[in-house]
Amino acid sequence: MPKHDGYTFWREKLNECKYILAPMVDASELPWRMLSRKYSSQLCYTPMMNAGVFVRDSTYRAENFVTCPEDRPLIAQFCSDDPELFTKAAEMIQDKCDAVDLNLGCPQNIARRGHYGAFLQEEWELIHKILSNAVQNLKIPVTAKIRVFDDIGKTVEYAKMVESTGISILTVHGRTREQKGPNTGLASWEHIKAVKNALKIPVFANGNILCFNDVIECIKHTGCNGVMVAEPNLFNPALFSGLNPCTYDIAYEYMLFVEKYPCSYACIRSHLFKIFQKVFERHKDLREKMGKLRDIEEIKSCILEIKQAILKEKESQINEQDLKLEYWLCQSYIRPIQSDESTKEREELKRLVEEKISEDASCPNALKRHIDELTLSLNENLEKEEKDSVLKFAKIIERKKRKLEKIERKNKSLEEEEARKQENKRNKYSLCGGQCKNPKGEKCEFKLCRKCCKDKVFTDKIDCKGHQIKFRQKIQNEETNLENMENNLN
Ligand SMILES: Cc1cc2nc3c(=O)[nH]c(=O)nc-3n(C[C@H](O)[C@H](O)[C@H](O)COP(=O)(O)O)c2cc1C
Ligand SMILES: [Zn+2]
Ligand SMILES: [Zn+2]
Numbered sequence: 001m002p003k004h005d006g007y008t009f010w011r012e013k014l015n016e017c018k019y020i021l022a023p024m025v026d027a028s029e030l031p032w033r034m035l036s037r038k039y040s041s042q043l044c045y046t047p048m049m050n051a052g053v054f055v056r057d058s059t060y061r062a063e064n065f066v067t068c069p070e071d072r073p074l075i076a077q078f079c080s081d082d083p084e085l086f087t088k089a090a091e092m093i094q095d096k097c098d099a100v101d102l103n104l105g106c107p108q109n110i111a112r113r114g115h116y117g118a119f120l121q122e123e124w125e126l127i128h129k130i131l132s133n134a135v136q137n138l139k140i141p142v143t144a145k146i147r148v149f150d151d152i153g154k155t156v157e158y159a160k161m162v163e164s165t166g167i168s169i170l171t172v173h174g175r176t177r178e179q180k181g182p183n184t185g186l187a188s189w190e191h192i193k194a195v196k197n198a199l200k201i202p203v204f205a206n207g208n209i210l211c212f213n214d215v216i217e218c219i220k221h222t223g224c225n226g227v228m229v230a231e232p233n234l235f236n237p238a239l240f241s242g243l244n245p246c247t248y249d250i251a252y253e254y255m256l257f258v259e260k261y262p263c264s265y266a267c268i269r270s271h272l273f274k275i276f277q278k279v280f281e282r283h284k285d286l287r288e289k290m291g292k293l294r295d296i297e298e299i300k301s302c303i304l305e306i307k308q309a310i311l312k313e314k315e316s317q318i319n320e321q322d323l324k325l326e327y328w329l330c331q332s333y334i335r336p337i338q339s340d341e342s343t344k345e346r347e348e349l350k351r352l353v354e355e356k357i358s359e360d361a362s363c364p365n366a367l368k369r370h371i372d373e374l375t376l377s378l379n380e381n382l383e384k385e386e387k388d389s390v391l392k393f394a395k396i397i398e399r400k401k402r403k404l405e406k407i408e409r410k411n412k413s414l415e416e417e418e419a420r421k422q423e424n425k426r427n428k429y430s431l432c433g434g435q436c437k438n439p440k441g442e443k444c445e446f447k448l449c450r451k452c453c454k455d456k457v458f459t460d461k462i463d464c465k466g467h468q469i470k471f472r473q474k475i476q477n478e479e480t481n482l483e484n485m486e487n488n489l490n
Contacts, residue, residue: 003135004135004168005168006169006200006201006202007202010169010225013073013098017043018215018226019042019227019240020042020045020228021229021233022045023045023046023145024045024047026047026267027230027234027271028045028047029047030066030067030261030263031260031262032237034070034071035250035253035254035257036237037070039240039241040240041233042073043073044071044075045074045075045076046064046076048077049064049076049077049078049079050078051078051079051080051089051090052085054078055088055089055092065093067097073098076093076099076100077100077102077103079103079114080130081120081126083134084133086102086133087134090140097140098141099143099168100134100142100143101142101144102127102144103116104120104121104145104162105117105145105147107177107179121147131144131162131165135165135166135167141168142166142168143170145173146158146159146172147172147173147175148191152191152194155194156194159195159198160199163201167201169225170195170202170204171205171206172192172196174191174207174208175188175207188207189222192205197223202226204225205222205224206227206229206230210332211239212241215239215240235274235275235333236250236330238250244330244331245329246310246328246329247278248310248328251275251276251303254271255299258296273290274333275330278331283306286302286309310328314328432448433448433452435452436451441466441467445464445466453469457469457471
């Protein structure tokens, strides 16, 4: 039996949890976890943390691993490509969480460059080392979160390899590494089901959940022990309760948790804009107002203002009320299908940003970070302001690029000019003036090579002193000889 039997862990420590809040960078932070727990999340994950940075940087630790005694059960997630660092990072927090999870699912370019997440999914030996080293050395259980391969058989083989390291639970996100950004598409419950059937440890399913009914369906279809939800929970943190509470009430409640458990403004902002997604589509003025606020009290009163605006509107249309989900209720957000135009636009932006990154390897760290953020946000559904800032940035890059190209063109034309001059010089001073490419004879009177000179001398019946070809002389001599012979004969 492995060190931490998966089922014992799931039953005794995790209370057979079924409803699981996913790890989410800038989104599954402490106050959000506490809100989600209140609305039926039975297990929460921290946002992904970088194990290497976590080990060496105490500020990073203090900012990124924030918890409290009520925040349990809790699994802390790290990304890493280093067995030592992953275990070391986990050792630093193993008294404050119930397990540590290895992120093998992040598909973003930042993970490609950092060599972690889904970009390790071909390196089975390395994954095996990272996980088995942690299983052997940690007091707490180890878990992992993977994506699938296109092929079901390969996915099962992969999952079995991961299981063989001795981990206690596996989460399967039913999308491939390529399914991201505009290519996200649907997750495959078939892949998840196949993995669940092949493994002996508990398996959590992830992907394609929009409402509570989907959670039930997913468990029925895949046979998984639990269902992990990420983005839909951000639009409706009460999803696991089967409720659709009012957005303004949920937002206000979240802010109360923020007061109790402070977090970064980045988290607050991203939560509020997701909760109020539909509300802000209608109330653009309130959206703009909220976007400018930083102070918690001011944000709270802005939420109350939103509530008043909606209540006023509700009163006036009370007769139209029916069973449909009104826009002010928390609900899953289904992205509008992207037109080809906007997809093209995003691809173009992405290309520009990526080109900029590869072209300017020496750019200062701040700029690099900025580019990373932009690359990330390109994969998300862009908020208008973010989009504007990306567009602005892309324009700057574009302008820089054009300037560079102009300089290059100028340099090139200078080079070409120079080359032409050289060529002329060569023609003038060193190459044969005939049809060939031989060097000219240094002293040739006709600026020709020996061969061309001979031809010229022959046709024109002349001499070249430089080449010492004496055609006229020869003819004259010959003529003289002939004359002499004739004379002699006569
Ligand atoms: C804002 C956001 C942040 C995420 N951050 C992480 C992360 O830190 N670690 C991770 O393993 N997955 C992360 N994911 C992926 C989710 O955990 C999940 O696998 C994916 O969104 C699919 O589930 P969903 O359909 O329920 O959203 C993130 C997703 C979102 C939307
Ligand atoms: Zn000559
Ligand atoms: Zn010649």
